[in-house]
Amino acid sequence: MNPLxxxxxxxxxxxxxxxxAGRLVPWFWAAALILGAIGLYGGLVLAPKDYQQGDxxxxxxxxxxxxxxxxxxxxxxxxxxxxxxxxxxxxxETLAMAAAxxxxxxxxxxxxxxxxxxxxxxGTWWTWDARLTSELVLLFLYLGVIGLYHAIEDRRQAARAxxxxxxxxxxxxxxxxxxxxxxxxxxxxxxxxxxxxxxxxSRMLWPLLVMAIATKFVFAASLLSRARVDLLELExxxxxxxxxxxxxxxxA
Amino acid sequence: xxxxxxxxxxxxxxxxxxxxxxxxxxxxxLTQNVTYLYTPVEVLQGKVPADARFRLGGMVKADSIxxxxxxxxxxxxxxxxxxxxxxxxxxILPDLFREKQSVIATGKMDNxxxxxxxxxxxxxxxxxxxxxxxxxAKAHAKHEVKDAPAPQKQ
Numbered sequence: 001m002n003p004l005x006x007x008x009x010x011x012x013x014x015x016x017x018x019x020x021a022g023r024l025v026p027w028f029w030a031a032a033l034i035l036g037a038i039g040l041y042g043g044l045v046l047a048p049k050d051y052q053q054g055d056x057x058x059x060x061x062x063x064x065x066x067x068x069x070x071x072x073x074x075x076x077x078x079x080x081x082x083x084x085x086x087x088x089x090x091x092x093e094t095l096a097m098a099a100a101x102x103x104x105x106x107x108x109x110x111x112x113x114x115x116x117x118x119x120x121x122x123g124t125w126w127t128w129d130a131r132l133t134s135e136l137v138l139l140f141l142y143l144g145v146i147g148l149y150h151a152i153e154d155r156r157q158a159a160r161a162x163x164x165x166x167x168x169x170x171x172x173x174x175x176x177x178x179x180x181x182x183x184x185x186x187x188x189x190x191x192x193x194x195x196x197x198x199x200x201x202s203r204m205l206w207p208l209l210v211m212a213i214a215t216k217f218v219f220a221a222s223l224l225s226r227a228r229v230d231l232l233e234l235e236x237x238x239x240x241x242x243x244x245x246x247x248x249x250x251x252a
Numbered sequence: 253x254x255x256x257x258x259x260x261x262x263x264x265x266x267x268x269x270x271x272x273x274x275x276x277x278x279x280x281x282l283t284q285n286v287t288y289l290y291t292p293v294e295v296l297q298g299k300v301p302a303d304a305r306f307r308l309g310g311m312v313k314a315d316s317i318x319x320x321x322x323x324x325x326x327x328x329x330x331x332x333x334x335x336x337x338x339x340x341x342x343x344i345l346p347d348l349f350r351e352k353q354s355v356i357a358t359g360k361m362d363n364x365x366x367x368x369x370x371x372x373x374x375x376x377x378x379x380x381x382x383x384x385x386x387x388x389a390k391a392h393a394k395h396e397v398k399d400a401p402a403p404q405k406q
Contacts, residue, residue: 051385052348053375060379086260123346123372129288167268171275182279184288184309186356188377200379 012091014231015240021224028221035214042207050204059117064192065211066110070138071173073103073219077145078170081163091227093159094234096166097149098226102219104142111135122186130179131187138176141169155234289356291332295366305360308337309374314351330355330366341368348373 010016043061050057080096083089114132115125126132145162152158180189192198198205235241253261289309290300300306310330318327326341339357349355349371359368380388 048381048383051380051382052350054382056347057379082264085264086257120347121373121375122348123344124370127372167264168271170268171272175275175279182283186288186372186374188375191377191379199377201381201384203381204379 012089014090014235014238015244017091018228018231018240018244021228025221025224025228028217028224032214032217032221035210035217039207039210039214042210043204047204047207048201053121056117056121059113061207061211063110063113063117064208065215066106066113067135068212069215069219070103070107070110070135071176072216073099073106074138074142074166074170074173077103077166081166084163085160085167088160090156090234091231093156093163094227094230095223096163097145097159098223098230099219100142100145100149100162100166102222102226104139104146106215106219107135107139107142111139127186129185129187130183131176131185134172134176134179137172138169141166141172145169291335292330292337293332293335295337295361296335300361303360305358308339308357308359308366308368309354310337311354312349312351317351330357337366338364339366339368339371341371343371345371346373348375 011020039061044058047058047061049055077096077099080092080099083092084096111132114135118127119125145166148165149158149162152161179185180187191200192205192208200208232241232244289307292308292310294300295306295308308330310332313329313331313336316329319325324342324344326343326345327338328341329336329338331337339359341357341359354374354376356372356374357366357368358370358372359366361367
């Protein structure tokens with residue numbers, strides 16, 4: 001077998017993944033901290049004031065990366081949910097369920113920072129426009145997935161039921177993304193574009209992109225930590241899990 | 253791929269396709285029916301029922317803001333390029349409220365004037381540092397270029 005494919009298969013086994021993720025987590029946290037510090041310094045100190053909003057626009061360095069993460073994590077959760085449903089891979093179930101609370105947290109941060117910015121700038125905390133409403137629906141989808149997972153006794157059955165909900169909810173992602181195009185919304189359109197020039201000065205753009213990468217590492221570190229604990233719990237009857245627990249006790 | 257997995261994949265694919273189509277139809281219907289706001293020309297064409305509360309969206313016309321000296325009363329004209337409408341409002345305006353800025357006012361019509369209970373400022377998607385904006389304004393003034401129209405999505 002191709003070594004890369006072999007490695008991928010090995011990664012699917014809980015004990016191997018447990019040890020592999022354990023080695024990665026500290027590095028991911030370090031990368032998140034360093035990049036986050038650079039991004040925040042660039043955004044809050046180095047970036048110039050906006051011609052209309054002055055300093056108030058600086059909340060985008062938290063708000064926009066969180067919004068991107070809320071969509072990214074949902075897609076990650078749905079893809080893992082799909083794998084869990086079709087191939088019944090234990091690791092995918094665990095990853096999908098471990099991603100949900102992280103995604104919900106980012107969605108909440110996105111909504112909260114948006115409201116804090118909206119009050120002075122727009123003149124309101126909240127309005128039922130398409131972008132804000134679809135993002136709120138996304139938060140409820142996350143909460144629904146988390147709730148469903150915890151409502152069913154059998155862990156693996158629970159994960160599959162919740163993965164199904166996560167998969168169905170994926171139809172909301174294009175709605176969130178295109179809502180500012182399809183409807184007249186109070187929320188502005190997309191500033192940073194994948195295709196074509198972005199409508200933001202380069203001195204403001206680079207901290208935003210650094211923050212986007214930093215939040216990816218926050219997610220990766222948080223996800224792997226959560227997945228490790230979940231795997232240990234799920235496999236608590238197995239020999240490797242007992243060996244890990246004994247080793248941890250020996251260290252303590 | 254074994255038959256069980258193939259069957260699961262087909263079932264999930266079909267369900268996803270069904271939900272996707274249902275949502276797409278819903279979205280198409282909603283884009284036609286749900287309007288977050290009306291523009292002055294739509295109001296003048298009678299697209300809004302009388303006595304209805306609705307949102308009016310438009311750009312604040314230059315030199316049209318009149319503030320009362322003894323109260324919070326403000327009067328300004330919004331325009332969508334085709335028609336104008338005078339808006340009356342008592343209260344505190346948001347930070348971004350200024351001439352040539354898109355605003356969304358909620359209220360109802362009263363004798364041809366729009367009496368607003370809430371005025372929101374719409375921000376556009378461009379972020380420009382102040383020094384760049386100043387330099388651009390200077391260059392425009394020097395070469396007598398008219399202000400570029402603010403990006404509008406109305």
